[in-house]
Amino acid sequence: MSSKAALVFRVAAVAEALSWAGLLIGMFLKYVVHAANDGGVPVLGMVHGVIFVLYVVISLSVAKPLGWRPRTLVLALFSSIPPLFTWLFEKWALRNGKLDGPQRLSQGGTGLFQAKTPETAAA
Numbered sequence: 714m715s716s717k718a719a720l721v722f723r724v725a726a727v728a729e730a731l732s733w734a735g736l737l738i739g740m741f742l743k744y745v746v747h748a749a750n751d752g753g754v755p756v757l758g759m760v761h762g763v764i765f766v767l768y769v770v771i772s773l774s775v776a777k778p779l780g781w782r783p784r785t786l787v788l789a790l791f792s793s794i795p796p797l798f799t800w801l802f803e804k805w806a807l808r809n810g811k812l813d814g815p816q817r818l819s820q821g822g823t824g825l826f827q828a829k830t831p832e833t834a835a836a
Contacts, residue, residue, distance in 0.1 A: 718775040719812040723803055729768040729793060730800035732761040737796060768793050785811055 735757045742752030772789040775781075781789070785806070792802035806812050 718778040722771055722775045722779070722812065723807075725764070725768045725771040726799040726803035729761075729764050730797045732757070732764045733796040733799075736761045765793060768799060779812060781811060 736754070739752040739754045739757040742748040743754050744752075746752070769790060772786065772793075776786045776789075789799075789802055789806075792798040803812075
């Protein structure tokens, strides 16, 4: 369960960050370069809005399966406000074991940190 929750959260976090980046590029084209076609802001704005709402819903949904404390959930939700911070939060959560869930010791976690064994040369 936590493996799927972690995967869904990671995809949502990266998608939210990329949609933010796309919207910022569109706004740059519209307001700085003065592109004739609005720089795609209406479409990019709607896409970002939908992904933002999905990120918030997914964050609220995976908090319990991943064993997040309230502080971690609040950080996840606040990271959706500044541009690209969801990606930074996802990287932080991955490094600090927040995406493994409480069953990581008994069920092997998410498999995100699998130890690579050196391959032996075949004789």
